[in-house]
Amino acid sequence: MSSIIEMPEFVLEKIIGFSNFKDVLTLRQVCRDFRNFIDDLKDSKLPDSNFKEMEIVSKKDENKIVFAFADFGGTIYRIEYSEFGNSRNFQETWKIFENSNIVDVAIRDLELVLRFQKSKLYRIYFDVNDFQLSPDSSIYKLSVKLSNLCIRINRKIKTEQLYLKKCNQSQIMKFIQFTDPEALEKLSFFADDDDIDDRIEIEIDDIAKTEQWKKAEEFKCDFQVLNLDARDICHFTSMSIKTHSISASDLEFLKKTFINSSTFVYAFFELTIFNGNEIISNLWGPAFITELSRNWYFRIKDLEDEVLHIEIRQNFINFHVFEWRYVLTGARVQDYNES
Amino acid sequence: MAPKKNSAKRPQPSTPKPSAPARIVKVQSSDGHILQADVRALLLSSTLAATIKGYDDENKPLEKLEVNNVVGFTLKLVLEWCEKHKEDDPAIAQAEKDKKNIFIPSWDRHFLTKLPMGNLFDLITAAYHLDITGLINYGCKTVANSAKGKSTEEMRELFGIPEPWEQPSTSTATWDD
Numbered sequence: 001m002s003s004i005i006e007m008p009e010f011v012l013e014k015i016i017g018f019s020n021f022k023d024v025l026t027l028r029q030v031c032r033d034f035r036n037f038i039d040d041l042k043d044s045k046l047p048d049s050n051f052k053e054m055e056i057v058s059k060k061d062e063n064k065i066v067f068a069f070a071d072f073g074g075t076i077y078r079i080e081y082s083e084f085g086n087s088r089n090f091q092e093t094w095k096i097f098e099n100s101n102i103v104d105v106a107i108r109d110l111e112l113v114l115r116f117q118k119s120k121l122y123r124i125y126f127d128v129n130d131f132q133l134s135p136d137s138s139i140y141k142l143s144v145k146l147s148n149l150c151i152r153i154n155r156k157i158k159t160e161q162l163y164l165k166k167c168n169q170s171q172i173m174k175f176i177q178f179t180d181p182e183a184l185e186k187l188s189f190f191a192d193d194d195d196i197d198d199r200i201e202i203e204i205d206d207i208a209k210t211e212q213w214k215k216a217e218e219f220k221c222d223f224q225v226l227n228l229d230a231r232d233i234c235h236f237t238s239m240s241i242k243t244h245s246i247s248a249s250d251l252e253f254l255k256k257t258f259i260n261s262s263t264f265v266y267a268f269f270e271l272t273i274f275n276g277n278e279i280i281s282n283l284w285g286p287a288f289i290t291e292l293s294r295n296w297y298f299r300i301k302d303l304e305d306e307v308l309h310i311e312i313r314q315n316f317i318n319f320h321v322f323e324w325r326y327v328l329t330g331a332r333v334q335d336y337n338e339s
Numbered sequence: 340m341a342p343k344k345n346s347a348k349r350p351q352p353s354t355p356k357p358s359a360p361a362r363i364v365k366v367q368s369s370d371g372h373i374l375q376a377d378v379r380a381l382l383l384s385s386t387l388a389a390t391i392k393g394y395d396d397e398n399k400p401l402e403k404l405e406v407n408n409v410v411g412f413t414l415k416l417v418l419e420w421c422e423k424h425k426e427d428d429p430a431i432a433q434a435e436k437d438k439k440n441i442f443i444p445s446w447d448r449h450f451l452t453k454l455p456m457g458n459l460f461d462l463i464t465a466a467y468h469l470d471i472t473g474l475i476n477y478g479c480k481t482v483a484n485s486a487k488g489k490s491t492e493e494m495r496e497l498f499g500i501p502e503p504w505e506q507p508s509t510s511t512a513t514w515d516d
Contacts (some may be wrong), residue, residue: 001460003499004482008467011479017439018483029491031500047439 005033012037013045021049021116043155049116053123056110058142060130065106065139069113081106083139103138107145111153120158120183126175127165147174156180162212163188169202173210181211186218201226208232217263230254237261240268246317248276252283255298255310258319259336262302266320274315284310288331297333307333365403366418372411373403380421383432385470409465416462420450420474432473443477451481456497 001007004015016024016038024047028038038046055068065081080089081103087096088105097105128143151174158180164172167189176187191200200223207213208229218238228243230250234257246269258264277294281287287294293313300308300321307327311318327333362378381387387404394401406414423446435441443451451459463478486494494500 001464002457003501004456004460005498005500007460007464011463011467011475014475014479015482018441018480019486023483023486023489023494026489026491026494027486030494030498034500 005031009037013041016041017045017047019047021047024116025112043115043118046116048118049113050119051117051121053125054117054121055125055127056146057125057127058130058139060134063137063139065103065142067106067110067113079106079109083137101138103142103145106142107149110146111149114153114155114157117157120160122159123161123163124157124159124179125163125165126167129166129171132166143171147171150174150178153178158183160184161186161188163190165189166191166200168200169206172202172207176207176210176212179212181215184212184216186220187213187216188218188220189223190220191222199224203227204232205229233267236267237263238265238267240266240270242270244272245274246271246276248279248283251276251280251310251317254319255284255308258300258321259298259308260301262300264300264308264319264321266318268319269317271315271317274312274317277312280312285334287312288328290328295328295331297327297331299333299336301336364401366414367403367405368409368411368414369407370410372414374411374415374418376418377422377425380418380425383421383424383427383471383473384417385472387469406469408468410461413458413461413465416454416458417465417469417471417474420447420462421471423447423450424473427473432476435476436472438476441476441480443480447477448481451477452485456482456485457499 004012016027019027024038028035049069050071051069052072053068053070055066057066057068058064059066063083067079067081069077071077077091081087082089083102085094085096086098086100086102087094088102088109089095126146128146131137131139131142134140147170157178160183162176162179162184164175167175172189189202202221202223203226204213205227213232214235217236219233219236220240221242223242225241225243228241228246228250230246230253233239233241234254254267258267284296287296289295293311295312296310298308298310300306303321306321306323309318309320309322309327311320324333363375364378364381366374366376366381368374378391381391381404387406390404391401409417451462454462459478459482463475463482466474466478485497489497
């Protein structure tokens with residue numbers, strides 16, 4: 001037998017299963033029969049690409065889409081899709097696509113790569129809204145096409161961290177549901193410092209109903225959260241949230257939750273306005289006042305060596321757990337069940 | 340890794356003890372070559388094992404086994420591999436059956452890598468027809484290893500794929516450039 005394509009399908013499947021994923025992508029280019037064969041295989045028959053991180057980015061200033069895939073050995077594979085040349089650049093090779101939409105080419109590539117990613121990613125990062133205000137660009141449709149891919153792929157991607165830059169609620173819902181709730185630990189919705197003026201606002205009530213949200217431990221949000229409900233966030237062990245305001249009763253609820261938790265680390269709130277100072281003083285007793293802030297300390301139910309520190313500094317409220325020795329001299333530490 | 344106390348729990352080969360005299364039978368290839376083999380070696384093939392069992396169950400004397408889909412040259416290689424592995428614990432092949440990552444022992448690596456690619460394809464295909472798990476696995480893994488890091492053009496040549504293929508726009512970025 002002189003050619004590999006004459007071998008039984010079972011054997012070809014085995015060879016592909018034993019190959020590494022880069023070789024399978026090369027093999028896919030070798031001939032049409034092989035490409036069809038690989039494309040028709042069940043994902044479970046394909047080898048694992050075993051990437052650590054994936055970044056999907058749109059760049060307005062360069063009119064490009066950029067994918068970066070990093071493996072655990074530190075190698076980064078970068079693929080650029082340029083709107084100008086309708087071309088793809090990978091490892092210094094340009095390929096021009098005359099009849100295809102470059103966004104479709106990028107989406108197809110991503111869909112293929114995702115078939116191979118079976119092990120857990122450390123992080124997946126989406127920054128796909130750079131063309132939001134450029135409806136004439138073909139890359140304008142990237143975020144919609146990507147959301148559709150997330151639905152079409154019908155398989156959950158395992159990743160510890162999900163980073164979403166400048167997204168709206170419906171995009172967040174699609175991306176979040178694309179991740180495996182058993183793997184997801186950290187959610188980060190973020191904006192660059194120079195985007196702060198954009199004031200992205202989101203409502204999290206639907207997002208908070210997802211399994212992914214409920215099982216995550218860490219939440220960081222640079223967007224303004226509307227209608228924040230303390231019960232939606234109290235399971236996070238670490239969080240940093242911007243919101244308009246937070247009521248004294250919500251703060252009391254959070255305090256109670258945190259002093260009964262042995263895993264809580266910190267919660268940081270940046271508010272537009274806070275006017276619960278008087279009620280809080282009634283609830284928590286007199287604050288220990290420093291030049292900059294008002295402070296309270298509470299024992300934690302199941303932790304001997306650490307205390308919960310709550311600090312209110314103008315519109316910033318910070319809950320965090322630290323060792324006893326950091327309690328300011330003269331401050332009183334209240335028992336966890338003190339009323 | 341394999342403490343003695345575990346080996347007692349492993350299924351024992353149902354073959355006769357090594358001290359028993361070897362039972363030799365004739366094996367005929369599709370192109371009429373007649374070879375000889377120890378029955379214990381042939382039992383590594385599930386297909387041949389079933390045929391042998393059929394003869395034994397009916398108490399019929401087994402003089403010659405016919406293998407209709409493997410030519411003499413390839414059958415000789417199959418029998419050489421089986422002879423080398425006839426005393427293997429069948430539990431090992433069973434355990435490796437669906438594994439994604441297997442280790443090729445050095446004798447097998449040498450045996451398989453010295454073959455021209457075409458002969459290796461024939462050998463794996465014969466192992467597939469005869470259902471010899473270990474040989475299928477080692478063979479396929481050898482083919483996968485030989486493709487490692489190759490470019491599209493190199494793979495085409497290695498695997499005997501005739502003419503370059505005009506790639507449609509659905510082609511994807513590959514790692515071979």
